[in-house]
Amino acid sequence: MAATPQTAAPAACALTERHLRIRRLGIDTYQEPVVFLREDCHVCRSEGFESQSRVELRHGDKRIVATLNVVRAGGLIELAEDEAGLSEVAWRSIGAAERDGVSIGHPAPVESFSHVRAKVFGHEFTAPALEQVIDDIGAGRYSNIEMAAFITACAADRLNTQETVALTQAMVATGSRLSWAQRPIVDKHCVGGLPGNRTTLIIVPIIAALGLKIPKTSSRAITSPAGTADTMETLAPVALDVPSMRRVVEREGGCIVWGGAVALSPADDVLIRVERPLDLDGDAQLVASVMSKKAAAGSTHVVIDVPVGPTAKVRSESAGHALAWQLIEVGRALGLHVDVMLTDGTQPVGCGIGPALEARDVLAVLRNDAAAPADLRERAIMLAGRIVELAQLAPPNSGTALAAQALADGRAWTKFQAIAEAQGGLRVPPTAREHHIVAATQSGDVLGIDNRRLARIAKLAGAPLVPAAGLDLHVKIGSQVEKGQPLYTIHAQSLGELHYALDYAQAQQQVIALGTRP
């Protein structure tokens, strides 16, 4: 019995390490690393581990934290007493070989969660506190429920501008950061919430065709049926690493790649895995997520599209102004020129909702098809024009004409194909196996369209995980329809998903509101 704790210090490390051989179980636990140990394994006994304990696995310099599931001896899992079974993500993260030896022990307690607790109880986050939290999240030290608590504590208007700036800077600090020889480096972003608003795939080639550099990184869907990266992926590879992305931009002036692969803000990508099922991303999360990626991408001039509508992510002009103010303030704090456009968010843009269906609309616009959705074309030209003006390539009110010209004369389409080729080759978007037309149950004018519930139907149909899934909208606000006329068509890859989407659609009233115009 030692008389002072000091004497125990060196022993501790040795004693809390135990060696096991790892086995790949082939269990997909999504993104939460899980390790399976036998209940009679010496580590469980000596360390007092139980299910849901957070354990640290070490292999050489590599350390990962995983959630423990204890396995009953004589169960259906072929694990020996001295083996640790790893889930797929744990297997990938540790990067070792079958039956390699790993040491396993208690991870250091995640002290930074006390800052989250303090925030929940009404204290402000300090910049150092947010650095610790984001650093721990980026390193995978937070469990899913700890991240859910952090996200909830930051949601809505719970972070002030100072905290949001600190959160943004912390996110930039966790990842790689691009720097470019010349400036301006322009960029655009849409805060989303508007199905089908896939202007990026049109704006980037227009801007690049006009000679500006636009290294665009996009996210996959968080709570929507499709993110720009999901849509672009149906047309070309998007998971490029930094050197490849740089090569594309040097050569073509622009790119449309997935931000996750270039790890410009890795903590944000980790948080997204919890924000997504919670369908809960607040203003501060949103601003930090957007601005951290712009700053890390080395952008100097950024135009942000904020669709406003009763069922868009931003529901009112005033909410739009508040968000715009935060975006501009945080941008300034990071040394970026930010311009925000509040746009019409009353109904979806284009016809398709879902990666492949939106890609089809984009191609129609780029190719100047007569049948191309006019609303998508106009939005893209308007935003591209604003970028051109912000970058001072054209005087105020003349950017739109410049952008329209680059699209009309085919330079944008040529540039898009060149970018797609540079990213790994232009692809043809997939089409779904199952279709179901939802028809009008009465005649009348389309008075309103519920973006959220349409998005929900597209998600239940499988989007974005099934790229061909989603829905195709056949009407716009103001359309006159007869009873029995198609309103939208649901696209799905499996009958189960088709019916799941239908079950929900049928339970809803007025997703597309029909009536007589006052």
Added chain:
Amino acid sequence: MAATPQTAAPAACALTERHLRIRRLGIDTYQEPVVFLREDCHVCRSEGFESQSRVELRHGDKRIVATLNVVRAGGLIELAEDEAGLSEVAWRSIGAAERDGVSIGHPAPVESFSHVRAKVFGHEFTAPALEQVIDDIGAGRYSNIEMAAFITACAADRLNTQETVALTQAMVATGSRLSWAQRPIVDKHCVGGLPGNRTTLIIVPIIAALGLKIPKTSSRAITSPAGTADTMETLAPVALDVPSMRRVVEREGGCIVWGGAVALSPADDVLIRVERPLDLDGDAQLVASVMSKKAAAGSTHVVIDVPVGPTAKVRSESAGHALAWQLIEVGRALGLHVDVMLTDGTQPVGCGIGPALEARDVLAVLRNDAAAPADLRERAIMLAGRIVELAQLAPPNSGTALAAQALADGRAWTKFQAIAEAQGGLRVPPTAREHHIVAATQSGDVLGIDNRRLARIAKLAGAPLVPAAGLDLHVKIGSQVEKGQPLYTIHAQSLGELHYALDYAQAQQQVIALGTRP
């Protein structure tokens, strides 16, 4: 291609159901039910399931919702293509036999989470909204991250009294409710945060010995090293069902059982599994948790102990008053007479921290040992006295004497043994294998004791999951100590846990603050 969704409705149900044979995998996933399906299983393919999908399993009338983990074919898990492997909790909940057929499909979307989302964005909960949320949580329809978001959204002071009353009533509604022939039915509760404050085990026998009925249900630890149920369990069985509990109370006038087993507020017990790792339980959660159990237990008169101190759960007089007000208001709304006592929360009560060590202190007081901790005895007598007065068995200011008498003359100890026997037999608390004395690194007076960090050390040592683990405090505020004199002894069952606790203890300054009194 059908022309209207209606035609698909009946088909949907049939199509979203798939039959599989269940296998018990023997994987302990704590309390989140998990089902394992092969990636090439027809259900995954036809339903578009992927890992982390929430799926519904049906066996007869029994339905459970579980999280899906997809298993690679040819992995180490012996699952056939048409088999569903269940984790232990999923296996227990479905209550079927090996290789029984179950149908599996998409669960109905948990619509009530939209109320949580609305709350996060600043809207008040309506009573019906909270009913739906709590009903879904009680039925296990919420995932862990959804519960984490709900808990965070309710934490601190985010629920007003009206919402707290509604939450409490919703919790009562989900569980069984006891009714008693006579009244008063008295009860007590401590809001906790004060290590070693195990007065219940002394108060119940005193009150029962004085002839009042006190059917006490206690919780296991949520965020502390020991709950009353954990401590009592080292002395007697506590997992009694309602009929057994009723029998004990009819016979002995009182009991000390685990609330979880009698399911007086099952939704609360489900929430606790997420509150515990988050170490995050706010006022409203606390009030609803306490009052729902009192109401469900059929109590009519309740005395609540609120320890106040800089490192107790309640840190200031004003915070104590706010909590007291909520407890009394919510009690009134539920028809209960509630009396709140703000007590000294500056340091632990008794010497032991951890289930078995606290039980040892309790036995010393009940047996009137000369060495018994005086502070524990006095608190118990004071609270018992207040209960006696609230129940009008004695006039104001004379309850304490009555209580003290029942303890001093051995009636309380006799009654405690009778209750323990009635609950299944008196036990001897276990003792730990490993001990380590933490000694003073300087001489001086004990100026302060940090309850939270002491509790943290006891938890790292294994409490409450390891009943014998925890620590034994050798000093009180005001004690004079010499350098090298023992301050406290850490008790652990494994060296790993002992050193884990020590590593943390060593990193802390002034857990027990030594200095010269001003």
